[in-house]
Amino acid sequence: MSSRNRSSRRRFLTDSTQGACSLGIAGAVGCLTSQNVRAEETAKPTHKIVARFDTEAARPRGIAVGANGRVYIAADRQVLAFNEAGKAERGITFDRPVRCIATRATGDILVGLAHHVEVLDADLHRTQQWDSLGNESLVTGLATAGEATFIADSAGRLVWHCGADGTIVARIRRTAAGFSSPLEYFTLAAGGAGKLHVANPLRHRVETYTIDGEFVSSWGRRSRDLDGFGGCCNPVSLAVLSNGQFVTAERGQPRVRVYDSAGRFESLLAGPEDFESNANVSANDDTCSLGGIDLAIDSRDKIYVLDRVTGVVRIIV
Secondary structure, eight states: OOHHHHHHHHHHHHHHHHHHHHTTOHHHHTOOGGGGSOOOOOSOBOSOEEEEEEOOOSSEEEEEEOTTSOEEEEETTEEEEEOTTSOEEEEEEOSSOOOEEEEOTTSOEEEEOSSOEEEEOTTSOEEEEOOOOOTTOOEEEEEEETTEEEEEETTTTEEEEEOTTSOEEEEEOSSTTOOOOOSSOOOEEEOSTTEEEEEEGGGTEEEEEETTSOEEEEEOOBOSSTTSBOSSSOOOEEEEOTTSOEEEEOSSSOOEEEEOTTSOEEEEEEOGGGOHHHHHHHHTOSSSOSOOEEEEEOTTOOEEEEETTTOEEEEEO
């Protein structure tokens, strides 16, 4: 086979695999390693990593920052609290894995378990347990806006809108088929002006809704270019800065990037060279369930980046 034919065959296989995964048949084709081939980066990070600390946590999944400056990590069956300098302060253990975490303006912490949410105070004392969403649900993301809480349910392919006490207000999904994501990665973030932003990873886009569930707009495209989302299931994490800019994170080829409020690419914050172990784990994963990054924003717009493989937290300004 000539070098030209080999090159054409590689392009065909890569494009075919990405197309299959984006249609939601990752289980059949194994989400092959097309998402793990690193594209050449053509832009340099424009922000600076000003601090980092190692949580030393087993199976870290999520990060949140409280109004008190504490950093909360969801890891295995625990929630761990760290001070602003990265020193461990306390922890609490649950009887099943903690899948996601968020904070309220009141200082409360919301903890997502498989089928329900529990509420903690800032010192990690249990204050409330919400009703189960059902055995066919899988809670993978949490966001808060005032008294409203939004729960990403990857198994149900929808977002639950709940009141302050966990009462279900509405179910959000644009179509009857719902959102399209791997079970492990379905995330969302509340923005200003009464907007909710939901990642639709297998469709490589971010969708915006009103908090009442009305679809507003979407942006994003499948591409290995610097402004696109590569692989089978990206973005895997999403956060919103106070000025409306989006911060996104990807797995496979781990990157953290900033887009403007309309979804136009602005800058690269961190690339694969910053997440080597993460990239290696993703490269050997054909289940779309390993690796990844979680994001949180504090009240001063500092960006907290949790490496879900190493447990290291990077703080970017």
